[in-house]
Structures are given as structure tokens and as C-alpha cells.
Amino acid sequence: MASINNESVASINCEGLTIREINTGIKRLIAEGETDIVIQNPAARHNLGVGLVSPVKVTFDGSVGYYCGGMIDSTTIHITGTAGWGLSESMLNGTVIVDNNAGNGAAASIRGGIVVIKGDAAARAGVSIKGGVLLIGGNCGYMAGFMGQKGKIIVCGDTGAAFADSMYQTECYVGGTVGELGNDAVVSDLTAEDSAFLDETIRQYLPEKISMLGAFKKIVAGRKLWNFHKSDWKTWREVL
Amino acid sequence: MCGIVGYYDKTGSNQTPVGQIVLDMLNALGCRGPDSAGVALYNSHNVGCTILQIKLGERGHFEEKGWHIAEKMRELTDVQDASVTAEYLRLVVDYSGKPAELERCIEQLDPDLEVVSMGQSLEIVKQVGSPQNLDDTYHVSSFTGNIGIGHTRLSTESRVDLSHSQPFWSHGYPDLATVHNGHITSYRKQRWRYEQRGVHFYTENDSEIIGVYLADQMTKGATLEAAMRKSIQDMDGSFSYVAATANSIGFAKDPFALKPLLVAETDDFVVIATEEIAIRAALGGDFPVREAQAGEIRVWQA
Numbered sequence: 001m002a003s004i005n006n007e008s009v010a011s012i013n014c015e016g017l018t019i020r021e022i023n024t025g026i027k028r029l030i031a032e033g034e035t036d037i038v039i040q041n042p043a044a045r046h047n048l049g050v051g052l053v054s055p056v057k058v059t060f061d062g063s064v065g066y067y068c069g070g071m072i073d074s075t076t077i078h079i080t081g082t083a084g085w086g087l088s089e090s091m092l093n094g095t096v097i098v099d100n101n102a103g104n105g106a107a108a109s110i111r112g113g114i115v116v117i118k119g120d121a122a123a124r125a126g127v128s129i130k131g132g133v134l135l136i137g138g139n140c141g142y143m144a145g146f147m148g149q150k151g152k153i154i155v156c157g158d159t160g161a162a163f164a165d166s167m168y169q170t171e172c173y174v175g176g177t178v179g180e181l182g183n184d185a186v187v188s189d190l191t192a193e194d195s196a197f198l199d200e201t202i203r204q205y206l207p208e209k210i211s212m213l214g215a216f217k218k219i220v221a222g223r224k225l226w227n228f229h230k231s232d233w234k235t236w237r238e239v240l
Numbered sequence: 241m242c243g244i245v246g247y248y249d250k251t252g253s254n255q256t257p258v259g260q261i262v263l264d265m266l267n268a269l270g271c272r273g274p275d276s277a278g279v280a281l282y283n284s285h286n287v288g289c290t291i292l293q294i295k296l297g298e299r300g301h302f303e304e305k306g307w308h309i310a311e312k313m314r315e316l317t318d319v320q321d322a323s324v325t326a327e328y329l330r331l332v333v334d335y336s337g338k339p340a341e342l343e344r345c346i347e348q349l350d351p352d353l354e355v356v357s358m359g360q361s362l363e364i365v366k367q368v369g370s371p372q373n374l375d376d377t378y379h380v381s382s383f384t385g386n387i388g389i390g391h392t393r394l395s396t397e398s399r400v401d402l403s404h405s406q407p408f409w410s411h412g413y414p415d416l417a418t419v420h421n422g423h424i425t426s427y428r429k430q431r432w433r434y435e436q437r438g439v440h441f442y443t444e445n446d447s448e449i450i451g452v453y454l455a456d457q458m459t460k461g462a463t464l465e466a467a468m469r470k471s472i473q474d475m476d477g478s479f480s481y482v483a484a485t486a487n488s489i490g491f492a493k494d495p496f497a498l499k500p501l502l503v504a505e506t507d508d509f510v511v512i513a514t515e516e517i518a519i520r521a522a523l524g525g526d527f528p529v530r531e532a533q534a535g536e537i538r539v540w541q542a
Contacts, residue, residue, distance in 0.1 A: 043517060043520045043521065044515065044516035044517040044519070044520050045517060046517075062520075062526065063516050063520065063529070065515060065516065065517055081526060081528075082516060082528065082529050082530070084500075084515065084516060085500060085531075100528050100529075101528065101529070101530040101531065102531075103500065103502075103531040104497060104500070104531060119528070119530070120530060122497065122530070122531035122532075122533060123496075123497035123531075123533065123534050124497070141497065141531075141533045141534055142495075142496070142497055142533065142534035142535075143534075160533060160534060161534070
């Protein structure tokens with residue numbers, strides 16, 4: 001099933017294989033000591049490369065479907081096409097790079113590492129993010145960053161409506177236009193630390209966006225929803 | 241879950257294998273909806289005659305019944321061609337009157353009859369079972385034209401039979417068809433309002449209301465795009481849907497983006513599908529696709 005193409009890169013051709021065969025194939029190659037694995041013809045199939053916990057590089061040569069790279073730890077995943085819903089959901093650590101667009105719920109609930117989407121992200125990117133970084137080269141859709149607890153979200157383009165809604169301590173940076181701020185989201189001043197972080201991250205992962213470094217604004221929680229009295233009906237009405 | 245797909249040829253050809261493309265996409269999405277499958281295929285270069293796909297009921301003897309109905313139709317209008325395949329009678333008629341009147345005439349011939357589609361370019365076939373079964377019965381893969389939409393159904397609230405399958409033709413409005421993935425939660429309220437105005441509903445499927453709504457808006461003069469734009473304000477629920485006419489195709493997604501829908505456009509075509517897996521299975525290539533955004537509407541028109 002799995003074949004070694006040349007000395008340095010092991011590969012699996014997905015054609016004719018079940019999802020289970022592909023995923024066990026990846027894990028077998030890792031167990032055999034391979035550190036650079038290429039998956040050919042993923043054809044946008046679901047649940048690929050889920051639960052990998054080794055510091056290896058896995059390249060999906062094409063598009064992947066739902067939940068690619070979910071729950072990984074310390075693995076590097078490179079997707080040369082598009083990613084479907086739930087990209088790298090609940091990742092603990094590692095690097096996920098998508099050369100094109102991503103579907104709903106990208107990097108939802110990640111705890112560490114970095115997810116880079118070079119194109120656009122659809123709705124609910126980075127919801128409930130608990131750590132790590134989500135970097136979007138293009139635009140993001142509706143309700144990105146909803147209930148973010150920690151971590152950072154960088155959107156180089158424009159955001160959709162309800163951006164950064166009901167957040168805790170996630171810090172968001174937007175280079176383009178904010179479609180609409182979510183509940184309790186406020187614009188804040190960039191600190192020297194923020195600027196250094198943006199400079200370093202964008203220089204490393206999206207150097208073609210370096211010229212827009214000066215355009216970023218920071219969005220954080222206004223903390224009004226962190227504590228409010230249960231009889232405060234005005235706040236209830238606004239939020240719900 | 242359901243799977244919906246759409247394909248729109250931009251080159252001006254009427255020889256694109258839209259039947260095969262839509263079928264390939266539906267086969268790839270079959271696991272999203274194993275209950276039934278259906279396609280609405282268009283050849284915009286067909287003008288003049290009206291093509292009818294008529295469901296012959298549920299009591300068997302389709303061949304015999306089909307020819308009997310065809311004979312009766314010859315007395316009513318100029319029938320150019322008639323054929324019976326499985327549960328369907330297909331008629332090509334030279335008819336210049338009101339579409340609703342022709343439909344009423346057909347329904348009066350036999351209460352079991354249902355006009356599944358009517359139009360100069362549009363033909364719908366759908367049935368219980370897989371997309372492959374649909375092709376085995378109706379040879380949809382051999383259809384050439386320029387627009388196609390399709391559906392694989394997982395029924396959640398209404399019965400599984402031919403009539404409740406999709407695509408839905410908007411009764412009384414030639415060439416307008418829709419496919420829908422999701423739920424229209426305002427269905428009961430909206431249906432009641434239409435019924436007060438005398439609109440007949442053919443199924444208990446909430447998806448049927450989308451076509452009724454669009455036809456109503458377009459009869460009042462709205463463009464397909466304007467009607468679709470208004471639909472996402474007037475309809476509640478989780479939905480992605482695709483609508484097509486003889487010369488246009490469009491998609492709409494609910495304002496909360498609860499249902500998937502992917503879209504890609506190249507110089508030659510527009511392709512729309514619930515999952516990218518369908519697009520790659522039918523067309524291959526590495527052209528970029530994107531998830532439609534919340535509340536997004538887009539229409540392409542020739």
C-alpha cells in the first residue's frame with residue numbers, strides 16, 4: 001500500500017484506499033521512522049491525518065475534506081489545496097498550513113500551535129480557541145473567534161459579521177475591515193509586544209503580507225460579559 | 241443531511257455532458273442521502289416545444305397507463321413526442337397557453353398523475369434509491385445540455401417516495417427548479433399563508449416551499465437573484481439551496497451558515513456542491529473552491 005518514492009519522501013496514493021487504510025498507512029510510515037510523508041490524491045476526503053502525535057511533516061497534495069488534522073500534537077500538516085469543515089479542530093500543538101481556502105470552523109478549539117490559511121476562511125473560524133495562533137491570509141466569515149478563551153487570531157483581510165463575539169482572553173488582529181464587531185468586542189491599542197508578534201508571525205508564515213503590518217488593529221473582549229448581574233436585563237437583551 | 245449539486249456551463253455549448261457531471265457528483269455524495277436521488281437537467285437551446293415529465297402514480301401498469309394518457313393528451317394539445325420510462329410519461333408538446341392550465345388539464349385526466357417538471361429546457365427525473373439506480377433507469381448520464389442540478393436525500397421529516405424527492409419544479413412556473421439541504425423552520429406558517437391564497441402543495445416536504453416562494457416572487461416581477469435575496473430574509477432555518485432556470489443558476493446560504501455549500505468558478509463553468517469531494521470526483525482539476533459565506537447569494541445568468 002504505502003510506497004517509498006525516493007530516499008527522503010514516503011508517499012501514499014489515496015486512490016482506491018479507504019480512509020482507515022490511509023490513516024493507518026500514515027501511522028505505519030511514522031512508526032517506520034519516516035519524517036516527511038506525502039499523501040497523493042486526497043480528493044477532498046474526510047477525516048484524514050487525525051490524531052497524529054509525532055513531530056513529522058505530512059503533506060496532502062490536493063484538497064482535504066472535513067476534520068483534517070484534528071487533535072494532532074506537534075505534527076506539521078501542509079495542505080496544497082482547500083480544507084473542508086473543522087480543520088485541525090482541538091489541535092494541541094503543531095503547524096497546519098493550507099495553501100487555499102478553508103471551510104467552517106477552522107481551528108476551532110485549538111490549544112496550541114499555529115494554523116495558517118493562506119486564502120479565505122468560512123464561518124466560525126477559531127471559535128472557542130484556547131491557545132495557539134490562527135493566521136488567515138484572506139478574509140474570514142461570520143462569527144470568527146466566538147467565545148475565544150486564549151490564543152491569537154490574525155485576519156489579514158476583512159472579517160464577516162459578529163467578529164470576536166463573547167470572547168474571554170483571545171486577542172484578534174485585523175488588517176482589513178471588520179464587518180461588524182460581535183457582542184462585547186472592542187478595538188484596543190496595539191502594544192509593542194503585539195507589533196513584534198505580528199511582525200514575527202507574518203514574516204515567517206505569510207511574508208507576502210509583510211507590507212500591511214501597519215494596517216492591523218487589535219480587537220479584544222470589552223469584559224462586560226465576564227461579570228454582570230443576573231437582573232441586568234439590558235445586557236441580556238443585547239447578547240441574546 | 242442531504243447532498244445538493246449544480247453545474248453551469250459558461251461556454252455557450254449545449255453539448256456539455258451535464259447529466260454525467262451531475263451524476264458523478266451525486267454518486268460522490270450518495271452517503272449524505274441514500275433515500276432518493278434526482279436531477280433537473282437543462283438544454284437552453286431547446287426552444288419552442290414544452291417538455292413534460294409526468295409521474296404516473298403509484299399503482300403500477302405504467303406502460304399501459306402512460307400510453308393511455310398520451311392518447312388523451314393528443315386530444316387536448318399537439319403532442320410531438322411521447323415515451324414511457326418506468327414511472328414517468330415524457331411528453332413533448334407544442335403548447336402556447338398558460339402552463340398552469342396545461343397542468344390542470346393533465347391532473348384532471350387522472351387524480352394519480354403529477355407533473356414533475358414542465359419547461360422548454362428543463363427535465364426532472366427523481367426516484368427512491370441511489371443516483372446509480374437513477375441512471376440505470378433513466379440514463380441521465382447521456383443527457384447533454386448546459387445546466388444541471390441534483391439532489392441526494394436523507395429524509396428527516398416527510399415520507400420517502402418519488403414525489404417527496406428533489407429537485408422540485410415550481411408548479412406553474414416553467415423551467416424553475418430547486419434543490420435544498422437543510423430545514424425551513426418557517427415552513428408551516430408560510431405554507432398556510434400560500435394555501436389561503438389557493439396555492440396547492442404536492443408534498444409535506446418543507447423544501448417544496450422554496451420553489452413556491454421563488455415562483456411567487458418572480459411572477460410578481462422579481463429577478464431570480466432578487467427573489468433569492470429576499471428568501472433568506474423571509475425564511476427561517478438552516479439551509480443551502482440551489483435554484484436554476486433555463487438560463488441561470490444561483491445558490492443561497494442561510495445567515496448562520498449552518499449547512500455546507502462549496503462553489504468554484506472557472507472561465508468555462510460554475511460548479512456548486514455540498515462537499516468538495518463531489519467536485520473533484522466529477523471534474524478533477526486543482527481549480528480553487530471556496531465555502532459560501534453566511535447569507536451569501538450568487539446568481540449566474542446567460
